Amino acid sequence: MKKWMAGLWLTGLGICPAAFAQQVQEGYAVTSQGDTLRGQIEYGDWKVSPSKISFKPAGKSEFSTYSVNELTSFYISAANELYVTRQARLTRMSTGAYQLGPQEKDRFSVTVFMQVVLAGKGAALYRMKDMFDKTHFFVEKNGDFAELVYQRFLRVRGERTYIVADDSYRQQLQTLCSDAPTFRATAPEYTESSLKKYLLAYNRCFSAETITYESKAPRHLFDLSVSAGVETNVRLLISEPAARRVYPSYGLGLRVSLPRHFHNQFLRFNASITPNIRFNYDYGTYEQGGRSSLQIVEFSGGSYFGKGALRPYVYLSGTLFNFYHATGALLFINGGLSYRRKLDLDLGHLLQMPLNKLLNREMTLVPGPRVSLHYYLNPFAKKQK
16 A cells, blocks of 8 residues: 555656646736737746747637747736846857857857846846856846846966956946936846846936836745644654554644745745554553654755646655654655645655664655645735735
């Protein structure tokens, strides 16, 4: 039975990410002809800036693919994310060392949907993530569009190899903001928050009304959970025979989801109790029996897979437990299946880690999981929007 349960879960883990669709969000798209189409967008929280999206206009029954040649922009309402079509000239950086530095022959053009970080009558800021996992920032002012240049590369001179940092973006920003005599700010770091703060201050030198759009800062999401289920192998944790193998269990927890492209990854704290367990300890000269509760505290980290309503997930947990007068700690690989990340069918302490053997614990690979339902609620929702 245990092998069958583990096999079923691992099989589901392998097929689910490919089987489930992306998350559907309400929004709108603007065509190259200037028409605004309201409808639904398959939101990917893209790790690489997309060159096409899947969009279903209101009144249509199916999603269609729209490329950068067909749309000038699109907007995702719930995430407050605006994307516009822009062409960029990027540099294909070598992993080796240069004699001088990247050359013109290393540059290439790409047209993608860039995320708007800040839009204003003074200057706009855009964010792009390329296929090499590098983030680029671009500015636009009075119709002129340019990348803020920041790159690091290796240069070799004789027998010496060293790192060169080209931070031309600092001089670019100084030149761009030179028409605001009252603007005084130190050159920002090459990060979204620093560049955004810098250009916000520049735009406001003219008027507070010059800001037409501002993206939301990515934040961690906090969710509280309540859980109920059953422990299917109490003997593993208390190291003594129990009157029966299965006992009801319930608990409370907190899940912290990481922001933006790491939104599927999470940290979790969970505390549970399994009450009224009958036990019998044999001390040789006498026996001690009765009833007690098993208390468990878990600290874990893991990830959901996919972007659809159903998402499998795995996590590694450090488990502290207390029963009667016995305490201990164990490491487990755990998993489950989530519905909209609101209701999780959780298989706790599913697989033991080999390190547990060092703790003089009984080493059974599939000891029998804690099967429970976790319901997540977000009392912080308004503050996190």
